[in-house]
Amino acid sequence: MFFDAFGTDAFLLLTAFLLFSGVLVAKFSSRWGIPSLILFIVVGMIAGSDGLGLIYFDDAKTAQIIGVFALVIILFEGGLHTKWATVRSVAGPSLSLATLGVIITSTIIGLSAYWLFELSLLQGMLLGAIVGSTDAAAVFAALKERNIKAKMGATLEAESGTNDPMAVFLTLSFIELTLMPDQSIWMLLPTFFLQMGAGIVLGVIFGKVASFSINRIRLDSSALYPIFSVAFALITYSVTAFIGGSGFLAVYVAALVIGNSELTYRYSIFQFNEGFAWMAQILMFIILGLLVFPGQLFSTTIVWDGLFLSLLLILVARPVAVFLSLIKMNYTIREKIFISWAGLRGAVPIVLATFPIVDGVENSQFMFNIVFFIVLTSALVQGSTISLVAKKLHLVGPKKDVPHHSIELISMGKAAAEMIQYQTNSESAIVGMKLRDISFPARANISAIVRNNEVITPYGETEIKTGDFLYILVEEKYKEQLKKVLEQKIERPAAE
Template structure:
């Protein structure tokens, strides 16, 4: 048992490292990273037998909570307010139209009853924000377009979930009244919206007023509130995913302590959950079964990309101010990702006769959408002349953290035995390109000046070129810019 656990831990470590490194590959070739994570899971399925759809669904929902929460926190209300109407139209009318069109063709291609064919359409009805922005993130696309895609992706998932669950209920209980489903939709969306705002306001209040022993606990607290939001929402039979997205939107647009710390943690955690989720989903698929439905999957994928999505976009944006070129890009940027595959586990767990068929076809549709659309979105945006010169200046911390500059930050704890302890900064003879940017002293920030005295116990923040790392360290060893044998405690 111990040997098995050690092997599992080793495989998980390899998956995380490969997942992180694969993001560079996906950025370079314009392919969503989810393709590589899924491929890793499919390769592992050759060696590990895994068919636990229930565990996969739970892991998928938890991952979606984290991803939607992070997406909500990154969304600026200032950016989405002007495009809220077209985004909501895409998330509702667009999803309904996509469901209907794909459902019609699924009836012919898969030879299933109408209710099941519409269920398939609902499962593939929503887009994936993570997939879209992993491709468009490096392009300077018009902010109105990116905000529309972001708002649509965050709000169309609840619509797809509602349609999927409602159609499964309708299949299992054909006597279900349509009006009761409509009332259920109003309840789910309305209460989900209220729950997201309410818990979001409560989270902001508590995070800003509670004093925790470690700043690292604040991101954990924020994630805890996101999971709580989902739990409370589904307990009262409302849309948990919508509630989580709105809760993240509330936090991200409020005055929040440790906002940057929470954002950075969420970003990394969301990536980790994507790696885990897509790997699990890849494990749930057997490659041999995909070859059996290849032509059906490819045909339905083409119909989704070239017919259903464009019709849904153009009709739902009929009265919007988007140009033909912009609508074309929005149509092609409707990548499918996590949500359709997670929703495909619902028919499996419900015991529907076509459950396994739907899961395999949906899986094929998502893969082809990610590969074909993912690798062509950026060239299409350039061809449509919707890509401009990026004039936005990144922040200093972003440049350093992302490795896009030749400089680096070091923070150094000052020991009483260091020669510079007790010296003024002006007396050190620092080179022009080595700068003291801040000093932490007795839990307070001291702005460094030439007359500032470096005291034992200080933590000094230094900005210097990477090429002068040794010279920078030598200053702290000798106080005169020459290297000595002692080590500097770098923290």
């Protein structure tokens, strides 16, 4: 084999090749209308033993470790970019989907697998538990930069960020019950409440500690702050998991706390974690692609069984779970249909499918192949049509305006200054004002304005317009004063 023949040098070359392929795939995935995770997996399958034969990889345990690590990074990055005000408004529905919704989906698929396949009831329920949750990596990637209504995006992201504890609990419980039939499922229920409780509490604690530490510790280089934040993400997961809590939930909650706090070097941290999350996503899906053998995956049995179960999941189990979970929660029929369609499966089910293989559960390889096929179908069919379905259901929101320019501040020594990015909107009081008329703090200066993807050099006569991105260099002690100026709203006359 290629790897065996050339050892370390081949590994480095192959890693570069796979990352390079992943970057190109990410570049063209949106143009082709195919979710990037599908193409990442295809790269892995092509490089694997049933493809070009560059790598022979069948180590489920290693794939599991890499998958968990990547999911921690992806969840952390997703939580950082999530606005607490938006999540708070959909917290109830999201938690209902993340708990009751997962149970309903898992039950329908589990019973169907038991009736259709040569599986025991516990093995069928195990298969249902594995595919019961939506996937944060797939959902975050699918919704990023797509103009879906904020309520829909927040509901789906919050659900995918918090439904892992239920999926992990059900998966591990059915594995234990399969291996030890005398065990009672009721004895395992306290484990779930421990996972949820510890995940939320430790997530908040580590998030506050991380925010405080980032702002208080003076590091010699601004490049160290993003690494510091990643270290907190890994510590949050490992400590929480060590005491029996949900590490994934803790990481997401901690990221929510950090992302909604005032941070020094905020944009350096965000940009680093966005790039790191992309690398983790590329690596994870390529590794998972290597783990599967296309010759087995696309056999007649797997294709027909997997296709039937995929359609059952997409058209029956997920909609039933959504409609029951969102009863009396102020969602319209169209919104429920969209949430049903956008419940993507991705890395989490595949990573969970490695657990039965590692633990030696009977029929685990069959279950892994079925789960893999379901993920491919979900990502390909649902992931590529999210924007179209949103448009048909009239759930398209305002276009997400993301600046394509970046301005970086290089910290010299321990300078207590930061570059702040702020986008104006129609309610901003400073819109229509000239720079010389705005009461900025004495130690705050606008370095640049980005308008319609063009950089404008600011002068005293420059007028601020709606949608402008302002880049303001300010000393840390004046940040709060600057924030008050920027957040002033237009005073509208009271309705008579």
